[in-house]
Amino acid sequence: MRLVRTPLSNRINYRTARGRAVHRTRGTTGLMTSFVRPADAGQDPLDEISRDFRPISTHLAITPPVSVVIPAMNEAENLPYVFKTLPEWIHEVVLVDGNSTDDTVAVARELWPDVKVVRQLGKGKGDALITGFAACTGDIIVMVDADGSADGQEIVSYVSALVSGADFAKGSRFANGGGTDDMTPIRKLGNHVLCSVVNAKFGARYTDLCYGYNAFWRHCLDKIELDCTGFEVETLMNIRVVKAGLKVQEIPSHEYLRIHGVSNLRAVRDGLRVLKVILNERSNRVRRGSKPKAARVLPFGAGRGEVS
Numbered sequence: 001m002r003l004v005r006t007p008l009s010n011r012i013n014y015r016t017a018r019g020r021a022v023h024r025t026r027g028t029t030g031l032m033t034s035f036v037r038p039a040d041a042g043q044d045p046l047d048e049i050s051r052d053f054r055p056i057s058t059h060l061a062i063t064p065p066v067s068v069v070i071p072a073m074n075e076a077e078n079l080p081y082v083f084k085t086l087p088e089w090i091h092e093v094v095l096v097d098g099n100s101t102d103d104t105v106a107v108a109r110e111l112w113p114d115v116k117v118v119r120q121l122g123k124g125k126g127d128a129l130i131t132g133f134a135a136c137t138g139d140i141i142v143m144v145d146a147d148g149s150a151d152g153q154e155i156v157s158y159v160s161a162l163v164s165g166a167d168f169a170k171g172s173r174f175a176n177g178g179g180t181d182d183m184t185p186i187r188k189l190g191n192h193v194l195c196s197v198v199n200a201k202f203g204a205r206y207t208d209l210c211y212g213y214n215a216f217w218r219h220c221l222d223k224i225e226l227d228c229t230g231f232e233v234e235t236l237m238n239i240r241v242v243k244a245g246l247k248v249q250e251i252p253s254h255e256y257l258r259i260h261g262v263s264n265l266r267a268v269r270d271g272l273r274v275l276k277v278i279l280n281e282r283s284n285r286v287r288r289g290s291k292p293k294a295a296r297v298l299p300f301g302a303g304r305g306e307v308s
Contacts, residue, residue, distance in 0.1 A: 054089045055089065056087065056089050056156050056159060056160075057156050057160075060156075060160055060163075062159065062163050064138070064139035064140050064163070064217075065091030065092070065137065065138040065139055065140070066089075066090045066091050066138050066139075066140045066141075066142060066155070066159060067090070067091055067092050067093075067094055067136035067137060067138030067140065067141050067142070068086060068090055068092070068093050068094065068141075068142045068144055068152075068155070069094045069096065069129060069132035069133060069136065069141060069142065069143055069144070070082065070093065070094070070095050070096070070132075070144050070145070070146050071096045071098065071120075071125055071128035071129055071132060071145075071146065072095055072096065072097060072098065072100065072104050072108075072146035073097070073098030073099065073100050073104070074100045074101060074102045074104060074261065075100070075102075075104050075146040075147060075261070076100070076102040076103040076104045076106075076107045077102075077259070077260035077261065078146055078147050078148040078258070078259050078260050078261065079104065079107045079108055079111060079146060080107070080111060081148040081259050082144065082145075082146055082147075082148055082150070082152065083108070083111040083112055083152075084111075084152075085151050085152030085153050086112075086144075086152040086155070087152065087153070087155055087156065090142075090155070091137070091138045092114070092116055092136070092137060092138060093108075093112050093114075093115045093116065094115075094116045094118060094132045094135050094136055095108045095115050095116070095117050095118070095146075096118050096119075096120050096128040096129070096131050096132040096135075097117055097118070097119050097120060098120045098123070098128055099119070099120065105117055116135060116307060117307070118131055118132060118135045118307050119307075122229060123229060124229030124230045124231075125212075125229075125230060125231050125233060126226070126228045126229040126230050126231070126232070126233030126236075127229040129143060129226075129233055130226050130233075133221060133226075135307060136218065138218065139217060139218050140159060140162055140215060140216070140217060140218070141215065141216055141217075141218055142155055142158060142159075142214075142215040143212055143213065143214050143215070144213065145212055145213070147258040147259065147260075147261065148256065148258060148259035148260075149182060149255050149256045149257065149258055150212075150213045150253070150255070150256075151253075151254060151256070154171075154213070154251070154253055154254075155215070157169075157251050157252075158171070158213075158214075158215035158251050159215065161215075161249045161251060162215060162216070162217060165247065166247050166248065166249035167216060167217055167219075167220055167241070167246035167247045167248070168214065168215075168216040168217075168220055168237075168241045168246050168247070168248045168249070169214065169215040169216065169248075169249055169251050170206070170208075170211075170214050170238060170248055170249070170250050170251065171208070171211050171212075171213035171214055171250075171251050171253035172206070172207045172208035172211065172250040172251065172252060172253060173208050173211055173253060173254070173255050174207040174208045175207045175208070175250045175251070175252040175253075176252060177252030178207075178208070178252035178253050178254060179254045179255070180254070180255040181254075181255065181256050181257045182255050182256065182257050182258065183255070190271045191208065191209055191210050194209050194210065194235070194271070194274055194275065194278065195207070195208060195209035195210075197275075197278055198235070198238065198239060198278060201278065201282050202239055202242050202243065202281070202282075203242065204238070204239075204242045204248075206238065206250070207250060208250070209234075209235055209238060209274075210231075210234060210235060210270075210274060211234065211253070211255070212231075212234045213253050213255075214234070214237065216241075220241065220244075220246060223240075223241075223244040223246060224237065224240040224241060224243075224244055225240065228277065230270065230273055231270045231273070231274075232270065232273045232274045232276075232277045235274045235277050235278065236277050236281070239277070239278070239281045240281070243281070
């Protein structure tokens, strides 16, 4: 017998045992159906399934292509550490270059020959991420920093949460199993206070707020509006996915020290910008039942950045 999935289904979790394929399917508009029909004579019943699925672990394979977005500026020394942890099964790597003056682009192309390089036309991490999102062709988008602080091997945990039903997989350094080597006491305190404010004001249950290792289904960009250019974009996304009623699952994640160079993050300056975002979102809460604005993410090739 051959298992055939409907064209609209885009989230599948399956396992094969004793010649059968057992799977769970869920689409963006609800549960989808599958049907079984006889396989062609002499054909292995699992051949077509094997071609469609990408194994991402010993017990999970998926069909949705996964795009990894890496905003980078002068990170040539760190990229080898970043790329060596990325799983081979990802669909594409999108490197957003913030006009680097070192060999960031050349190193990226050497490490990952098929990397899609997008030159950032604006400034700031938020602008870089929005540019990267516009260039992605995958159904799942993963955000990874270029400083070597994130472990690409954790991507499987994020993707597993998404194919299991979550809309947004949010990394947390303070969830059980997470951790950080990089946060100073003052940054931990500030993150805790800001996280508590967001939980109280928006009904979230976050354990971490200002962390950039996240993954989500591309359709989430139709439910939220991304309109800030700085580090506070991560907080903005965390708030707006809650306001949009999307299903969020936290993923324990460990943040390592930046390997080379100096971070552009400034605790007080960027903390105040995060607080401003929270206050603005509180005063502009979407009315219950109203239609959320579409994300300001241009389609691929629409001029958000220059692809090479």
